[in-house]
Amino acid sequence: MLMKKWIAALAGGLMLASAAAHAQTVGPQGETATPSSSLTLSDADIAALKDKGYKAALLWHTSSDFTNAVTAGATDEFARAGISIAVKTDAQFDAARQRSDIETALAAKPNVILALPLDPVTSAEAFRQAVKDGVKLVFLSNLPKDYKQGTDYASIVTDDLYQMGKQAADAMAKAIGGKGKVGYIFHDANYYVTNQRDQSFKKTIEKDYPDIKIVAEQGISDPARAEELANAMLLQHPDLDGIYVTWAEPADGVLSALRGAGNT
Template sequence: MSIRASILTTALCGLLAFAAPAFAGGATVGPNGEKPTPSSDLKLTDAEVAKLKEGKFTAALLWHTSSDFVTAVSAGATDEFTRLGIKVVATTDAGFDSAKQLSDVETVMAKSPSAILALPLDPVGSAKAFQAAKEKGIKLVFLSNVPAGYKQGTDYVSIVTDDLFQMGKQAADQLAKALGNKGKVAWIFHDAQYYVTNQRDNAFKSTIENDYKDIKIVDSKGIADPARAEEIAQGLLTKTPDLDGIYVTWAEPAEGVLAALRSAGNTKTKIVTLDLSEPVALDMVKGGNVTGIVADKAYELGRAMATDAAYGLLGKEAPAFVVAPAITITKENVADGYKQSLNRDAPKSVIDAAK
């Protein structure tokens, strides 16, 4: 779910309003409290693959936007569909517009796909958008969110997202490692009721509080508009100039926090954030303030979504809620991290600086 720098924008914050359920024993839970199933548990037998290839099934990918993240999810899904003999007949980009998503569904319906993969842009609007596909028996697999009133196993096959708790936990572990397990940190969280970021942010906070007794969260600030990140960071540094570390909810606002630290001539305070961005990764490999980035495995998200769709086409019971792994990326593994997350090479600037 991710969702990831590319989709966690101010526009999206206004569209998605899912309350984040409480953690279940330190694990990611679904929008309705579903227990997680690792994406690695999704498997098809040789006989099932042969049956899918005989079925002449088709699929459509109805995305919410275009980005490196979406490109990687699409690649993972397309590669798996190709392996299963399922033809992708349409790929769309709603541009964060729920009305456009409805139009995209209507357009794609003319191609009669057997399965649709999509990220619903808002609960009520998406319930209407996918109604016709649901009634026609098209197998629906959703990324991170679910339309209002839809029931798993009846209206859709499965939800697939990141291991949200692990993303926050790994961020806490990485920052703690950089600080030698002690110090004063600030927590910049996403100030919106949004299922994905809420779980990630709270996982960081709970991990620091529970696992690192000598690290204290001495200040916290919510952020809804990434453009305010530099201003917020300046306020934190004015109040507590000797901060040892800062957690930032995702990479775009982390760029603003980094700018504030540079303006203050601060080379000491460490940053940890979630989701890949070239400026943040470049600072990290140059030995700057950024100590690590935790990212999702977007390509694996796509593979899992396609496999879930195959479960639906086979009439095979699918898990309600599937999570793909998180990965901690540092200077030492940045090239491999980009490959694992986005299934592409790291930017040339990052590779050159890492040398």
């Protein structure tokens, strides 16, 4: 019977930065997180927003259960405040397409944009016109390079990244009995969210689980290459007990590689 391989994947939860996150999770420029529970809209706030004809745009760079859930929550809250959704887009990990999506959104003259930027460098230029137009920008999980809060954007929302990585490590350790060899597929890009989660997983394994060794490391920037990279990792290390993957989409490819190698 072939040894069962375990995979730990982070898909990005919906629990926004909590009070427990303060000690470890920080913003892209080292900011201390503010718990989402401290941000509320009173009935007076809602009344002040209604009947003003405000419009919003939701600009994502990928489709996933995570972005679908964020879209649903944002849509419900905007509806409560009388704000219509003028544009919803998915750039599918294409920087040029995201820039085009921003231009499309600006043509609809939104008052606010909720966006998941593709990467700090390309998005800095892509969102510049929105800043010039005075559109309120709220970013999800990533920040354009050199943007300043209060000047260029209103806020950034993310998760308890440290805990997500730590809990993935804890789950991996439990699954393989606290000892063994694991592979580590991390996001090879300047993307603060995945970088923090990946590093938290690795540090937790190294610090808390001395009998677990990370024997193979591989960066990934294109989720479509996950199966190819996992196949190469398994070829070099057929005795792996588990593989960590940076988020859900590339994890699908790793699962395909595991099944193809006869693992269950």
